[in-house]
Amino acid sequence: MRPLPALTAVLPALLLGACAPLQQIALVPQVEVQGVRLTSLTLPGGFGRAPVANLTLNLRITNPNPLPLRVANLAGSLIIDGANVGDVAFPNVAIPARGSAEQLAQVSVPVTLNTAASFLKVARGQLVTYRVDGGFTADFGPLGLQQFGPFTLSQGQWKQDPIIPF
Numbered sequence: 437m438r439p440l441p442a443l444t445a446v447l448p449a450l451l452l453g454a455c456a457p458l459q460q461i462a463l464v465p466q467v468e469v470q471g472v473r474l475t476s477l478t479l480p481g482g483f484g485r486a487p488v489a490n491l492t493l494n495l496r497i498t499n500p501n502p503l504p505l506r507v508a509n510l511a512g513s514l515i516i517d518g519a520n521v522g523d524v525a526f527p528n529v530a531i532p533a534r535g536s537a538e539q540l541a542q543v544s545v546p547v548t549l550n551t552a553a554s555f556l557k558v559a560r561g562q563l564v565t566y567r568v569d570g571g572f573t574a575d576f577g578p579l580g581l582q583q584f585g586p587f588t589l590s591q592g593q594w595k596q597d598p599i600i601p602f
Contacts, residue, residue, distance in 0.1 A: 461579075462501055462574070462576060462579070462582050463500040463501050464500075464584050465497055465498060465499050465500070465501070465505065465507060465531065465572075465574055465584070466497065466498040466500070467495060467496075467497050467507075467510070467568075467572070467589040467590055468495070468496045468497075468498070468590055469493055469494070469495060469566075469568065469589075469590040469592065470494040470495065470496050470538065471492075471493070471494040472491060472492070472493050472494075472566065472594050473491065473492045473493075473596055474489060474490070474491055474555065474558045474559055474596065474599060475490045475491065475492055475599075476488075476489075476490045476599070477489050477490075477547070477555055477556075477559045477599065477600065478547065479547060479552055479556075480547060480548065480549050480552060486546060487546065487547035487548075487552070488544050488545065488546055488547055489521075489522075489544070489545045489546075489547050489555045490542070490543070490544050491514075491524075491542075491543045491544075491545065492540060492541070492542055492543075493524075493526070493540070493541045493543060494538060494539075494540055494541075495526060495529075495538065495539045495540075495541060495590075496536055496537070496538050496539075497510075497529055497531055497536060497537055497538075497539065498531070498535075498536040499531040499532065499533065499534065499535055499536065500534065501533065501534070501576070502533050502534060503533050503576055503577060503579065504530065504531065504532050504533045504577070505530075505531055505574045505575055505576050505577070506528060506529070506530045506531070506574070506575040507528065507529050507530075507531060507572050507573070507574055507575075508528045508572065508573045508574075508575060509571075509572055509573040510525070510526040510527075510528070510529075510570070510571075510572040510589075511523065511524065511525040511526065511570050511571070511572070512524060512568045512569050512570020512571065512585075512586075512589055513568070513569050513570060514545060514566065514567075514568055515566065515567040515568070515569065516551075516554040516555075516557075516558070516564050516565070516566050516594075517554060517557070517564050517565055518565075519550075519551065519554050521545060521551040521554050521555065522545035522546055522551065523545070524541075524543045524545060524568065524570075525543070526539065526541045526543070527539060527541060556600075558594060558596065559598065559599050559600045560598050560600060561595065561596060561597055561598035562595070563593055563594070563595040564593070564594050564595070565591070565592070565593055565594070566591065566592060566593070566594045567588055567590070567591040568588070568589045568590045568591070569586060569587070569588050569589065570585055570586060570587075570589050571583065571584055571585020571586045571587065571589075572584055572585060572589075
């Protein structure tokens with residue numbers, strides 16, 4: 437009875453299968469904007485201050501994987517009514533295995549003469565469409581880091597109460 441040769445033939449195949457690239461076994465975490473709010477807006481032409489739009493975004497990130505992970509370097513471009521209005525970066529967030537986590541993100545986006553009209557629409561309470569295109573890095577602990585994106589992280593419609601009277 438010599439099962440050892442059969443085991444030595446199967447063992448390398450099992451070890452090679454364990455070395456499969458992470459992208460084949462890791463499912464993409466989902467990023468969803470639960471809410472977005474323009475909290476303040478300064479326009480170009482001010483007195484020495486750089487014009488900026490301050491936003492608060494409520495993110496929900498869902499992890500479909502059986503391992504907990506940390507999402508880092510979550511960043512992208514904010515697009516309002518088809519116009520790229522600036523880059524946004526979000527804080528790192530830890531997500532449990534097969535769970536989700538919510539994260540409030542305070543984001544400041546520079547306002548230029550080209551993007552002021554888009555932010556004014558939001559500040560006046562008008563309905564706009566938005567999209568966040570970007571990517572992120574997921575740290576799967578012992579399985580290592582995996583890059584996801586670029587792709588559309590979230591999109592939807594944005595309408596809020598006016599924050600300016602004109």
